[in-house]
Amino acid sequence: MRIELEKRPDVSRLFSILSPFIALLLTLVCGAVMFMMLGKNPVAALYGFFVEPLMEVWSLHELAVKAAPLILIAVGLSVCYRSNNWNIGAEGQFIMGAIAGSILPVMFHEWNSPFVLPLMMLFGMLGGALFAGIPAFLKAHLNTNEILTSLMLVYVAQLFLDWLVRGPWRNPGGLNFPETRTFEASAILPEMIASGRTHWGFGFAILAAILIWFMMRYTLKGFEITVLGQSERAGRFAGFSSRKMIWFSMLLSGALAGLAGISEVSGAMQQLRPVISPGYGFTAIIVAFLGRLNPLGIVVAGLVLALTYLGGEAVQVSLEISDKVTRVFQGLLLFFVLSCDTLIHYRIRLVASKLAGSATAAATTDGAR
């Protein structure tokens, strides 16, 4: 007796709806067992993880602040990935966007005007887009692998930022600490609602998600992205250029990552430091896939992932559950969500006898290819 995966002839509608719920259930069960083994009350732990952060206004604001960059970056990445362009360097584009956007408040800090903020956002998008343009150019014209080039450029961006804040952009009044001067009020992204810290970065994220969703669903461009992503040849017959698509998708995702970068710096940090991102650009890749590359799904996925960070802190305080357990728990959630999606394309079969089993196994693996 043995368990096998068999490819479904069609995508299962039932499981594409059910799979996130099964995943959540499995995570909760596994998490509960883990918390019990640690001698903690599993109900209290799970409550602290998933519910407590949603019960208070300030905490909801923090959720939005944490989710904003993840959603904004992931929405851009979804376009890339749908068109079969694998931009892994959003972290670098995030940083370059933050740097380009900070040119005004750092170098021209005396200039206070209502134009500062919009220009900063624009510069941020340009910075991110130009930086994503490097792997785009290399792929479109020299046929290099964009996964490698975009990833390697992350380190370039990180070191460039490090050099800037230690060198030419260091705050002259900051006792030699590696950080820029703090932004003037005119360069700080305002809060959306008076009751907490949620800044307009979250607004940008939601707006971008809706716009990209609309584009993918109702416009010819969206169709072009899908067709070229699924079959380049078919796209060529339809008169679409895959080279132009490389440029379009990379620049778009770079611009959104850059906007996320400058929004985060202007709205939440108000200065540049050697490290401005705890890996948002990489976490956003997970968010994009958790949201199944659907911009609206990404909004939900971004909020769920942000919730696990906040929940992790909440149980650290209320139940003294270590920070490492939180990470394990996040890992469990992602593992189950992604593996449950297998059920959409495959069905589980129990195979009775050994001989017959191996024969069908060979057949199914062939079929799967």
Added chain:
Amino acid sequence: MKKLLLALATTAAVIGFSAAASAADKAKVCFIYVGSKTDGGWTQAHDIGRLELEKSLGDKIETQFLENVPEGPDAERAIERLARSGCGLIFTTSFGFMDATVKIASKFPDVKFEHATGYKTAPNLATYNSRFYEGRYIQGQIAAKISEKGVAGYIASFPIPEVVMGINAFVTGARSVNPDFKIKVVWANTWFDPGKEADAAKALIDQGVDVLTQHTDTTAPMQVAAERGIKAFGQASDMIKAGPETQLTAIVDTWGAYYIKRTQAFLDGKWETMSSWDGLKDGILTMAPYTNMPDDVKAMAEATQAKIESGELKPFTGPLNKQDGSEWLKAGESSDDATLLGMNFYVEGVDDKLPQ
């Protein structure tokens, strides 16, 4: 998913809340850590302080902490969470938490905050620091006696005043014994990275240093020194276990005494903002046992320590020149604290260019 959460919420509401009311009488003292509480260095030293505090005042207070909190927006949220969860006194134990602490302190005027190694205070925000440089001066003297080549290696983290001050204190101490003593510096650009720190240690030893000291948090340099058979100094915690035959002494951060003192003041209603900068005499830093050195060197180190504790010896006392040879302190003149806290120059004897 919402339904599931809802179902969970209702069950938890029944079970979870019964526990909440019981511990309300005790005052809560909270800590934010930048690293893991078992890092063997900086954060662990703070956590040992927290445990001492619990031991000493455990009948009146309880403690809570958040570890591995990244500096930046995450720190702001973490500090706010503690402030909201009923903490009366919050210690934020890394320089990078400074602006976040200032922001949250202004939002919660009834909560008291203490920020380690920073320079911004408020009516409900105090700062505290330790005169680590006093220990570095002693280390420098020991190094000058132990080293045959007259060159020590220094693994530094970031070119901030705190670290530059440590380098200068070490050199000043060493040159009080051997006026030709030199040190080589490698900037690891990290507080905590065993790989980078070990590489820095290897690079320095390859350049011919025969005694090693560090301003980073892990025991990796100590282990490299042990492998290569040279002597080294520990940092933040006693690292003797990483180098039983290697460690000469270590600067041990003993924050416990300070945490107890300030928490007691808080409980008595006498807490006031201040900028505390204690040293060897106050017990906020101690020297690990002087080991692996001849008796005369040990006697010298103990004598110097006693002089610093009594106030007879101030490490930064002239005549001292800056690296370029220009005069910094005249004979008999001691540096004021403001210069030390903003220190951005080397003294003579440092074989390195200060990153600007």
